């Protein structure tokens with residue numbers, strides 16, 4: 001796993017490194033060297049380096065100097081004369097570089113900039129880094145859209161200029177990078193909000209060789225899960241096994257209005273490896289589900305007048321649920337009074353429980369002002385997994401109008417978890433970047449493609465999660481990792497389905513049929529990561 005940092009922790013880390021004997025000036029020299037080596041790998045004959053007023057620009061000036069010494073033609077664009085750059089560190093390296101052979105262009109017009117950009121094979125974006133806030137001001141608000149019109153390969157230093165490195169918000173314009181070389185450790189904004197749209201490939205610039213010794217001295221916003229970390233949760237089928245010992249799932253879901261959600265979740269749970277999957281659905285839609293899923297037993301539960309779970313549902317569902325390795329509750333269920341009773345009833349049982357979609361909306365409605373104010377409602381010994389997308393999460397903590405980025409979503413999930421205080425509780429915060437948040441750790445598994453943002457995709461993920469939990473029975477050391485495995489499978493179904501149908505045309509039911517292939521892809525990646533397979537998968 002690799003740490004992701006909040007910006008204030010990056011600053012603390014730089015201070016710690018300085019106390020250990022490596023100055024910020026030295027770090028900037030290393031940052032420039034690494035930036036130059038990333039550019040050189042593209043074999044350019046001409047490079048344009050765009051610099052700003054701060055130390056991000058300093059990285060660019062150092063890189064420009066090194067590239068020029070390798071007989072690459074380098075143009076450096078600066079908003080002011082190098083001697084007028086306000087940051088002392090950046091001014092020093094800018095003056096040094098300007099005194100050599102690079103071509104320095106101060107304050108070019110848009111047309112002049114476009115002409116330089118058209119001639120360049122690679123553009124280095126060293127305009128704004130972690131010191132940026134708000135929306136880019138002129139001249140950067142002119143430079144950035146101009147660069148985005150060009151076809152040259154763009155490498156951003158530390159963070160694409162225009163992206164808030166903490167929140168991932170782009171207010172006006174932002175460099176669209178092909179590659180981002182982020183210094184020391186990835187910043188949370190690269191994964192949050194608009195970040196994933198702008199960063200391109202993320203590469204970490206290892207500026208400090210003793211980072212392992214100091215990285216533990218700062219708080220980590222999250223850790224990126226690498227495929228090899230998942231190996232304990234990738235299991236084949238043993239030889240002697242029956243359908244029950246493979247793991248059983250009860251899907252408590254559906255309503256007359258949304259029977260499809262129950263179908264997708266149940267089928268996904270079975271495809272994820274559970275040997276026995278059953279559905280408990282309101283009798284208003286039970287027959288539809290039976291016809292769609294011949295391999296799945298469907299328990300018809302008394303409905304209310306709208307075709308949702310009725311008043312008698314709680315006791316019947318809870319009696320059934322006790323017999324399963326995992327219970328998934330929520331998809332397409334609505335928030336009727338009967339549904340709320342089902343959710344509170346299931347929470348009282350001693351069975352691993354996944355609450356998704358309307359089950360979470362039921363909790364929000366019961367609590368009114370944030371579920372973390374009444375943790376007794378969800379505190380339990382048995383595992384509890386909640387799978388809200390960012391908006392459902394904001395409702396759970398009573399902040400309905402808040403728009404969450406990755407950082408604020410993690411904060412909200414931690415509020416709920418710390419109030420509940422159980423190692424067996426995990427919140428999977430679904431968004432452009434999905435975070436798996438537990439009491440002890442926050443993990444970021446592989447994100448899927450944009451094609452996963454389609455109706456029903458969450459039902460499929462809930463099915464994969466419950467199927468995965470059932471197959472693992474209760475033998476889980478690190479719940480956050482087990483769930484990261486399930487989230488990774490979902491991501492890979494998105495890649496596989498997009499390759500088959502095209503990114504725009506994927507629908508949620510397609511994803512289900514790629515679960516088997518996705519499990520194989522995750523396993524291959526894990527084995528490659530651990531060196532047990534070569535890059536061809538041999």
Ligand SMILES: NC(=O)C1=CN([C@@H]2O[C@H](COP(=O)(O)OP(=O)(O)OC[C@H]3O[C@@H](n4cnc5c(N)ncnc54)[C@H](OP(=O)(O)O)[C@@H]3O)[C@@H](O)[C@H]2O)[C@@H](O)CC1
Pocket residue numbers: 014024027028029031052053054055056057058059086087127128129130131132133134135136137140157158159183
């Ligand atoms: N520290 C270290 O050890 C190391 C740091 N490193 C590098 O330093 C970078 C951080 O450098 P930094 O702190 O100087 O900030 P940076 O992003 O260059 O920008 C600051 C300038 O931008 C300006 N500005 C702000 N908002 C703006 C807007 N909306 N529109 C226009 N301008 C705006 C702001 O002006 P102000 O708002 O203060 O008036 C100020 O002049 C970091 O990302 C990494 O690349 C590496 O070398 C490794 C070692």
Ligand SMILES: [K+]
Pocket residue numbers: 056125126127128129156157158159160161
């Ligand atoms: K930048």
